[in-house]
Amino acid sequence: MWDIQLFKLNFDQREIDAVSSVVAGGWLAMGEKVTNFETQFSQFLGGDVFCSAVANCTAALHMGLLALEVGRGDEVIIPSLTFVADVNVVNLVGATPVLADCTSLKDWNMSVETIEKQITPRTKAIIVVHYAGFPCRDIVEISQLCRERGIGLIEDVAHAPGAIVNGKACGTFGDVGCFSFFSNKNLSIGEGGMISTTNAELNIKLQLLRCHGMTTLTLDRHKGRAITYDVAMPGLNYRMDEMRAAIGSVQLDKLPAANFRRGQLTERYRSNLRGSSVKIPFDNQPPSLGSVYHILPVLIPGHVDRVAVIEELKEKKIQSSIHYPPFWDFTAYQGQFCPNDSPITADICSRQLTLPLFPTMTEDEVDKVCDALLEALG
Numbered sequence: 001m002w003d004i005q006l007f008k009l010n011f012d013q014r015e016i017d018a019v020s021s022v023v024a025g026g027w028l029a030m031g032e033k034v035t036n037f038e039t040q041f042s043q044f045l046g047g048d049v050f051c052s053a054v055a056n057c058t059a060a061l062h063m064g065l066l067a068l069e070v071g072r073g074d075e076v077i078i079p080s081l082t083f084v085a086d087v088n089v090v091n092l093v094g095a096t097p098v099l100a101d102c103t104s105l106k107d108w109n110m111s112v113e114t115i116e117k118q119i120t121p122r123t124k125a126i127i128v129v130h131y132a133g134f135p136c137r138d139i140v141e142i143s144q145l146c147r148e149r150g151i152g153l154i155e156d157v158a159h160a161p162g163a164i165v166n167g168k169a170c171g172t173f174g175d176v177g178c179f180s181f182f183s184n185k186n187l188s189i190g191e192g193g194m195i196s197t198t199n200a201e202l203n204i205k206l207q208l209l210r211c212h213g214m215t216t217l218t219l220d221r222h223k224g225r226a227i228t229y230d231v232a233m234p235g236l237n238y239r240m241d242e243m244r245a246a247i248g249s250v251q252l253d254k255l256p257a258a259n260f261r262r263g264q265l266t267e268r269y270r271s272n273l274r275g276s277s278v279k280i281p282f283d284n285q286p287p288s289l290g291s292v293y294h295i296l297p298v299l300i301p302g303h304v305d306r307v308a309v310i311e312e313l314k315e316k317k318i319q320s321s322i323h324y325p326p327f328w329d330f331t332a333y334q335g336q337f338c339p340n341d342s343p344i345t346a347d348i349c350s351r352q353l354t355l356p357l358f359p360t361m362t363e364d365e366v367d368k369v370c371d372a373l374l375e376a377l378g
């Protein structure tokens with residue numbers, strides 16, 4: 001259907017071999033491949049980080065809120081520009097989501113100022129998203145603020161595995177970091193995620209939450225290391241299986257080169273569109289911020305009919321998307337939020353467009369997308 005789709009898997013024979021080896025090995029449930037993937041991921045984040053592989057990033061966010069004991073009567077500050085998972089999990093633990101606006105039309109992440117405006121005595125936690133793989137530039141100050149005020153900090157790193165701030169990995173600044181390995185992410189497994197923490201006590205809680213609160217795994221009993229188990233606290237089943245972990249390990253090996261390639265392609269988009277009516281955010285980032293370029297978001301002029309542009313790209317077999325439709329337009333959240341409270345996000349949401357970006361994309365494909373977009377904009 002598409003000549004240039006939004007995203008393409010970066011898979012080859014290695015992923016096929018990884019899955020085959022698990023099937024041939026005969027152990028499918030959470031086991032040694034998961035442990036290996038977690039160890040590898042911890043090293044990727046700089047070491048000295050506890051990592052637990054989970055079913056997906058939404059599970060990780062839910063576990064993070066439960067581990068921080070966020071519940072009824074609490075407020076959680078989240079970005080007004082993000083995927084709906086963040087607002088859903090806060091609602092589902094019974095807390096109230098409070099939206100913080102983007103920093104500016106050039107920096108779509110929250111800032112310490114946009115967050116501070118929303119802090120009340122009921123603020124129990126903050127979820128920071130590193131939008132599109134661009135690290136939140138105030139993450140160090142935000143983490144300091146959270147420590148000083150006794151507020152929990154959850155980093156939603158769904159877009160940003162490998163992003164760094166001052167040499168430190170995103171996902172290690174808060175109490176927990178939540179990663180997504182959904183198909184279209186920088187590290188693709190299909191469904192999968194990781195939760196990271198540098199806090200040993202919190203890590204124990206997270207491991208219990210992931211697996212019914214049980215103190216031993218099925219693998220421990222299979223290997224004769226345990227006969228039975230205790231349940232230390234109520235928990236869920238948010239485990240990852242061995243096939244996914246095996247793919248994850250291969251994808252993690254490929255990630256640094258894939259992220260680098262995404263950066264080169266982003267630069268090509270920037271130079272092609274420079275001087276046009278199309279604006280790409282996060283330009284001229286300071287060298288202390290290392291991005292991983294998850295998606296290619298642009299802003300088109302306000303007077304342009306965005307749906308017509310998407311349709312025109314579609315006619316040329318080029319896929320595009322929107323990241324994100326605003327919460328206040330969703331049926332589930334009617335009346336809960338007001339666009340006037342997040343004016344920058346409201347403006348971005350009305351004219352944002354996401355263009356194709358994936359590591360196996362060619363420069364020629366980038367040029368074709370840019371030509372088609374400029375043509376559609378007249």
Ligand SMILES: Cc1ncc(COP(=O)(O)O)c(C=O)c1O
Nearest residue numbers: 056057058083085158180181182
């Ligand atoms: C910012 C953000 N947070 C959370 C999620 C949820 O991830 P998952 O699909 O792994 O649950 C996504 C997925 O697209 C996302 O983009």
